[in-house]
Amino acid sequence: MRTYFKKRYNSFRFALRGISSAVRSEPHMRLHVLAAVAVAALGFAFDVTKTEWCLLVGSMGLVVTAEIMNTAIETVVNLVSPKYNPLAGKAKDLAAGAVLITAITAAIIGTVIFLPYLLAFAQVYF
Numbered sequence: 352m353r354t355y356f357k358k359r360y361n362s363f364r365f366a367l368r369g370i371s372s373a374v375r376s377e378p379h380m381r382l383h384v385l386a387a388v389a390v391a392a393l394g395f396a397f398d399v400t401k402t403e404w405c406l407l408v409g410s411m412g413l414v415v416t417a418e419i420m421n422t423a424i425e426t427v428v429n430l431v432s433p434k435y436n437p438l439a440g441k442a443k444d445l446a447a448g449a450v451l452i453t454a455i456t457a458a459i460i461g462t463v464i465f466l467p468y469l470l471a472f473a474q475v476y477f
């Protein structure tokens with residue numbers, strides 16, 4: 352039983368190490384984290400609804416997850432194919448495409464949620 356919990360604890364530690372490594376080594380990842388902090392600040396400032404929080408947190412989680420998967424794929428590709436190879440390029444392009452789609456989706460969700468709040472704010476203060 353003790354070994355079981357030790358293994359789970361170690362898996363959790365390795366996962367945290369992976370997240371920390373992505374934040375330290377990937378400039379895009381730091382940008383996503385910064386965007387997530389800005390979105391959270393806006394969420395608190397406009398006191399968005401529970402459903403809107405779920406959509407915002409869900410889309411931020413998706414972008415960060417896609418970026419970590421992209422980094423993992425890039426790392427494996429660099430390991431198995433350090434030299435130029437069209438398949439290696441395709442794998443990296445596909446992974447980058449997945450990140451782009453999640454980022455565009457998150458941007459659309461953010462705009463749909465925050466635009467009415469921003470317009471109402473502008474009407475009151477300008």
Ligand SMILES: Nc1ncnc2c1ncn2[C@@H]1O[C@H](COP(=O)(O)OP(=O)(O)OP(=O)(O)O)[C@@H](O)[C@H]1O
Binds near residue numbers: 425432
């Ligand atoms: N081994 C390779 N063979 C063929 N094309 C490659 C190879 N490595 C990279 N490429 C091409 O160059 C592009 C950029 O690759 P790179 O490894 O620099 O990723 P990146 O998008 O710059 O990563 P990062 O997220 O670190 O900025 C890839 O999307 C791919 O089109």
